[in-house]
Amino acid sequence: MWDFDHCDPRRCSGKKLSRHGLATQMRVGQRFRGVVLTPKGKKPIAPCDDEVIMLSGLAVVECSWARLDEVPFNKIKGPHERLLPYLIATNPVNYGKPWRLNCVEALAAGFYITGHADWAEILLAKFSWGHAFYKMNGALIERYRTCHTHEEVDAMQELIQQERQEEYDRAKAEKGECTPWSKG
Numbered sequence: 308m309w310d311f312d313h314c315d316p317r318r319c320s321g322k323k324l325s326r327h328g329l330a331t332q333m334r335v336g337q338r339f340r341g342v343v344l345t346p347k348g349k350k351p352i353a354p355c356d357d358e359v360i361m362l363s364g365l366a367v368v369e370c371s372w373a374r375l376d377e378v379p380f381n382k383i384k385g386p387h388e389r390l391l392p393y394l395i396a397t398n399p400v401n402y403g404k405p406w407r408l409n410c411v412e413a414l415a416a417g418f419y420i421t422g423h424a425d426w427a428e429i430l431l432a433k434f435s436w437g438h439a440f441y442k443m444n445g446a447l448i449e450r451y452r453t454c455h456t457h458e459e460v461d462a463m464q465e466l467i468q469q470e471r472q473e474e475y476d477r478a479k480a481e482k483g484e485c486t487p488w489s490k491g
Contacts, residue, residue: 308410309333309383310369320398320434321369321410327433330414335382339366343385344413350457351464352389357421359387367413391416392451392464397439412440419448420460 308321308330324330333339341363342356368383393405394416401407408416411434415427419441431437441448447467454460 308367308369309335309337320412321367323433324411324414324430329430329433330410333366339364339383339385340387341365341385342387342389342417343383344368344391344417345380345383345388346390347380348388348390350389351392351460352417352420353454353457353460354421354452355455355457356387356389356417357423360417360421360423365414365417367410367417369410389417389457392420392447392460393467394444394447397436397443398434399436411437415440416444416448420451422452 308325310321310325310332321330325332342352342359342365344352344365344367346368366385368380391406391408391413394408394412396402396404396407396409396412398409398412400409411430415431415437418424418427418430427441431440450463450467451460454463
């Protein structure tokens with residue numbers, strides 16, 4: 308992981324993984340040949356990324372969501388930059404927020420999606436709330452696992468978001484709240 312020291316070291320999931328020997332810190336500018344999970348990726352991680360992960364590993368950028376503009380993403384590029392698809396954070400800082408995963412959640416998601424549930428569970432086991440990640444996101448992860456390519460994961464993510472929006476709209480309508488298209 309590339310660590311930008313944005314977090315409280317006692318609460319930082321990336322630093323905790325390093326303390327347990329489960330992550331290695333890299334220098335800015337250091338090349339990484341594996342899959343890099345970054346908000347600057349163009350394609351989502353997909354099961355087809357498994358071969359690259361097996362050969363070269365999985366990396367993440369340890370930084371604050373509130374300070375993304377301070378991160379020199381141009382200096383931490385890799386040949387396999389990936390986004391995470393729609394998943395929901397279960398960490399104490401961003402609980403319930405879509406796409407606001409911390410480092411351990413991001414790494415675990417990458418491992419789950421590429422078929423390495425055992426690796427994901429080893430990482431998550433170091434956190435008291437870690438069990439909640441798969442509990443909340445398991446159905447989504449399993450749907451992403453049915454895909455093969457980045458394009459299929461993109462399409463699945465769009466379908467999931469559409470279904471969630473429809474559920475939200477239906478629940479709102481059942482409560483008697485007006486939707487924009489039902490206002491006389």
